[in-house]
Amino acid sequence: MSSPNQKPGQPQADEKEGKYLTFALAGETYGINIMKIKEIIGMMPVRSLPQTPEYLKGVVNLRGRVIPVMDLRLRFNMGAVAYDDRTCIIIVEIAAASGAFIVGLVVDSVSEVLSIKADAIETTPDFGTRLDTDYIRGMAKSDGDVKILLNIDHVLTENDFSKMEQAA
Numbered sequence: 699m700s701s702p703n704q705k706p707g708q709p710q711a712d713e714k715e716g717k718y719l720t721f722a723l724a725g726e727t728y729g730i731n732i733m734k735i736k737e738i739i740g741m742m743p744v745r746s747l748p749q750t751p752e753y754l755k756g757v758v759n760l761r762g763r764v765i766p767v768m769d770l771r772l773r774f775n776m777g778a779v780a781y782d783d784r785t786c787i788i789i790v791e792i793a794a795a796s797g798a799f800i801v802g803l804v805v806d807s808v809s810e811v812l813s814i815k816a817d818a819i820e821t822t823p824d825f826g827t828r829l830d831t832d833y834i835r836g837m838a839k840s841d842g843d844v845k846i847l848l849n850i851d852h853v854l855t856e857n858d859f860s861k862m863e864q865a866a
Contacts, residue, residue: 714836715816720809720845721788724776727809727845729838734850736789736800738808741781758787758802765789767802773853779806793851801854812845814838819847 718729719738739760744767746756753772757764767787772778784807792799819836835847 714819714847715814717811717813718838718845718847719788719811721786721805722807722809723771723774723805727843728770728805729812729814729845729847730788730790730850731835731847732811734790734792736791739787739789739802741785741787741804755804760789760802763800765800765802767804768854769804770853771804771806790850792854794854803850812838812840814840814845814847 717732719732719735720727720729722728742758744756744758747754750756753769755767755769755772757766759765769778781804785804786808787802787804788808789800789802792801818839820839821836822834833849833852835849838845838847
């Protein structure tokens with residue numbers, strides 16, 4: 699049964715419950731379902747690609763596999779910052795129309811893995827029809843703070859996938 703504020707196609711709160719890897723971007727805390735995480739690596743050289751959006755940083759060679767890398771700060775229009783020793787790349791598996799896709803996400807720092815219960819997850823606030831929030835799974839209340847839970851499958855567009863597939 700849907701809650702009155704739930705958008706069509708959004709998962710129920712009990713479907714959102716689970717373990718989330720939390721990380722920081724511009725002073726805010728975000729989370730990705732741990733089932734989407736393949737590994738976390740330190741920042742490494744990224745080979746840039748021509749004619750791609752600014753947030754698609756390029757590709758890395760991870761143990762012989764070429765993986766496209768996206769800077770989440772830039773994807774969310776937060777502005778660039780210099781990478782430091784806490785900057786990480788989270789390797790995730792994203793479901794796309796063409797199948798599963800491995801991509802690296804540059805984040806400011808990785809925090810911890812949290813178990814988040816369904817009753818601690820609120821639906822995504824309604825910002826009106828002009829703002830697409832499909833990439834937000836929900837808002838988790840934890841220790842007096844709010845963590846933004848991402849639906850990582852919706853962060854990239856099909857156009858982004860096609861550009862990354864050509865590069866990889």
